[in-house]
Amino acid sequence: MGTPRKVLQVSGLNVKVTTNQGQLQLLHDLHFDLAEGQILGLVGESGSGKSVTCNTLLQLMNQQTTVEGSIQLSGRELNGLEPKEMRRIRGKEIGFIMQNPMNAFTPVYSIGNQFIETIRTHSRLSKKEAYELAAVSLEKVNLPKPHEILKQYSFQLSGGMxxxxxxxxxxxxxxxxxIADEPTTALDMVNQLQVLRQLEQLRSECGTTILLISHDLSVIAEMADEVMVMQHGKIVEQASVFQLFDHPTNAYTKKLLNARLQLPDPSSKRKLIQMG
Structure with missing residues (x-):
């Protein structure tokens, strides 16, 4: 087998925002690639720059922000692309799963209305064809009664749905x-598992490359092929998931891994009870 082709290539990415006190640098010289079918995990504490990275890749930063460097999607430069062109790419060529599903939908329009509009914006399907595709897509993610869901509004569905x-x-x-930005935040364990299965299905069936942003290291350990660790807007370590979890080299990475909740060993507990 040959080397998988690079789908997204980021090099020399710097992001600065203008404030009343002057310019503040949010991202510092980021370099990374995403290969076809790869799941790349991005971890770091809150405020480390994960979501800024996500919004920069999607060209969603505001006018007070300066973005320097290169973001190439299949060889096409995205940085500096006209907003109209970027809207064509966003959704069709780069999908986005937000961390708060309750804020991802407009409450005054039905799920079906928003789903069909999204499909028709990026395809030549008729309204009827888009409706049928939406229903089939909901079935594929194990949502019961898809035709009823399409009639409902976002406030009528749970976060997991x-x-x-x-x-x-x-x-x-x-x-x-x-780009999946904290896709399991605020979900119970059952819905977390279902969402992760759907992401894996997306990768296996469509060959989709996934940038998985999460503070949950167990999710990263389960899903990612490679992991980047971010601190203060910089990538401080990048390695395969096995290398990073078993043999971290950066002090901050070690601190993150040591901060994970450790379940007590049941055998040790039994020994203590017997000794007591």
Whole structure:
């Protein structure tokens, strides 16, 4: 087998924002690639720059922000692209799963209305064809009674259901890259597992590359092929998931790994009880 082709290439990425006190640098000289079918995990504490990285790749930063460097999607430069062109790419070629599903949908329009509009914006399907594709996509993420869900509004669905609706939107458009920003935040364990299964299905069925942003190291350990650790807007360590978890080299990475909740060893507990 040959080397998988690089779908997304980021080099020399710097992000600065203008404030009343002058310019503040948010991201410092980021370099990374995403290969076809790869899941790249991005971890770090709150405020480390994970979401800024995500929004920069999607060209969603505001006018007070300066973005320097290169962001190439299949060889096409995205940095500095006209907003109209970027809107064509966003959703179709780069999918986005937000961390708060309750804020991802407009409450005054039905799920079906928003789903169909998304499909038709990026395809030549008729309204009827888009409706049928939406229903099939909801079935694929194990949502019961898809035709009823399409009639409902976001406030009528749970967070876990809305998260799967977002994944269904991504899957039906078959993007080259999906950026998943904290996709399991605020979900119970059952829904977390379902969402992770859908992401794996998206990768295996569509060959989609996934940038998985999470503070949950167990999710990263389960899903990612490679992991980047971010601190203060810099990538301080990058390695395969096995190398990073078993043999971290950076002091901050070691601190993150040591901060994980450690379950007590049941055998040790039994020994203590017997000794007592």
């Amino acid at each position: 809305l998260q799967r609706v977002m994944i269904a939107m991504c899957m039906c458009l078959k993007p080259a890259v999906v």
